[in-house]
Amino acid sequence: DIQMTQSPSSLSASVGDRVTITCQASHDISDYVNWYQQKPGKAPKLLINDVSNLQTGVSSRFSGSGSGTDFTFTISSLQPEDIATYYCQQCHNLPRTFGQGTKLEIK
Amino acid sequence: QVQLVQSGSELKKPGASVKVACKASGYIFATYTMNWVRQAPGQGLEWMGWINTNTGNPTYAQAFTGRFVFSLDTSVSTAYLHISSLQAEDTATYYCARAVYLDHWGQGTLVTVSS
Numbered sequence: 001d002i003q004m005t006q007s008p009s010s011l012s013a014s015v016g017d018r019v020t021i022t023c024q025a026s027h028d029i030s031d032y033v034n035w036y037q038q039k040p041g042k043a044p045k046l047l048i049n050d051v052s053n054l055q056t057g058v059s060s061r062f063s064g065s066g067s068g069t070d071f072t073f074t075i076s077s078l079q080p081e082d083i084a085t086y087y088c089q090q091c092h093n094l095p096r097t098f099g100q101g102t103k104l105e106i107k
Numbered sequence: 108q109v110q111l112v113q114s115g116s117e118l119k120k121p122g123a124s125v126k127v128a129c130k131a132s133g134y135i136f137a138t139y140t141m142n143w144v145r146q147a148p149g150q151g152l153e154w155m156g157w158i159n160t161n162t163g164n165p166t167y168a169q170a171f172t173g174r175f176v177f178s179l180d181t182s183v184s185t186a187y188l189h190i191s192s193l194q195a196e197d198t199a200t201y202y203c204a205r206a207v208y209l210d211h212w213g214q215g216t217l218v219t220v221s222s
Contacts, residue, residue: 001169034208034209036152036209038152043202043212043213043214043215044144044152044202044204044209044212045212046208046209046210046211049208049210055210087151087152089152089154089209091207091208094166094168095154095156095168095169096142096154096168097154098151098152098153098154099151100151101151101152
């Protein structure tokens with residue numbers, strides 16, 4: 001199975017900060033990485049598929065980059081409504097695997 | 108608009124079984140696979156597997172072989188997750204999610220296993 005190592009596990013930042021989350025795959029997964037946002041008590045929501053493809057209606061302050069084994073998710077200017085847990089996921093191989101999640105809090 | 112609506116919370120005793128439903132609307136059911144994802148309390152997301160909604164062929168992650176069964180009723184655009192011989196460790200929220208990218212999710216079904 002492909003392991004997705006996500007860091008940090010938690011992050012505290014101020015409104016307006018640039019926030020970066022990384023995800024490292026145990027094998028080359030090309031550009032088959034998705035990013036999800038999960039707010040407390042809610043289902044996850046797909047933000048980005050295939051590394052950098054922003055879903056319709058998702059704020060442009062979210063972005064993704066990377067290829068192969070190293071991937072980055074960025075929030076350009078943190079807003080209060082971005083408080084959530086974020087997960088990466090690879091869809092290159094079965095079984096699909098998720099990173100451990102990054103819990104984002106406002107400082 | 109695409110919607111996945113899941114059945115309500117369940118409280119079951121150890122050894123019992125449960126069937127979680129996921130009713131799809133707003134798209135042609137047979138054109139996208141349906142995934143199942145587990146989230147234990149306070150924990151991360153775990154992909155359980157998927158079912159091909161065109162052929163009915165299921166694929167299970169290793170940890171979910173044996174007691175977990177995916178099925179369909181295409182006449183009502185509904186996917187099902189059946190769990191047998193429930194154990195306390197099965198207590199979790201179970202989500203259905205559409206397609207390779209998990210682009211739409213159900214609201215989740217909390218299954219609690221307790222004596």
